[in-house]
Amino acid sequence: MLRLALGVVAGLLVGVLVIFAVESVGHMLFPPPEGMNLTDPQAMRQVMMVIPWQAKAMVLIAWFLGILAGASTACLVAGRRALAGRVTAALLFAFAVWTMISIPHPAWFVVAAVVATLAAAFLADKAFGRVRA
Template sequence: MLRLILGVVLGVLVGMVVTGVVEGMGHTIFPPPPGVDLTDPAQLSTVMSKIPLEAKVAVLLAWFLGVLAGASTGNLVAGRRAWAGRIVALALFAFSAWTMWMIPHPLWFMASAPVFALLAAFAAERAFGRPRA
């Protein structure tokens, strides 16, 4: 049980770090429009329509890689128990759902985010969630 808890905690941390690093790289490549205060929720909701498609895809990629890395870490630390990766994937998706709720995103983005999270969780489970025979 301790390995499962440790796997979940470390998996969430790894997932958040990977997501942050990849999002940061995306924001570096595709910076927000000049003069936008990224700490102001009102400005964030209006700027979403001005952000290029590539920047939004970079965020989806960051969320996918974050769930993949986090769920994989959780599974491996927990002794290849798939429940750790599933819990990590659910927690990381909850964070992304909260982000989409706080900052309005396009409909295609909100429909794609759960699909990418599920694909990443499935890949992590197939790779590291089951003991190999």
């Protein structure tokens, strides 16, 4: 049980770090408009309408890679227990949903985010997880 918990914690840490790193690259490549207050929810709604689709795609890539790396790490640390990867993927997906609720995203992005995160979780599960009886 301890190894399972450590796997989830390690997976979350790796997943968040990967997401942060890839999103940081995206912010460098596609910076938000000058003078925008990114802590204001109304300003964030405006930013989402004017940033290019490539900037949004970088977020999708970040979420995919973060969940893939996090769930894979969790499975490996937990002794290839699929449950650790699934819990990690579910928690990281919950963070993505919270982000999509907090900051309005276009419909195509929401659909793509669900597909990308589920695909990442599935790949990690198949590659590194084994169901234990």
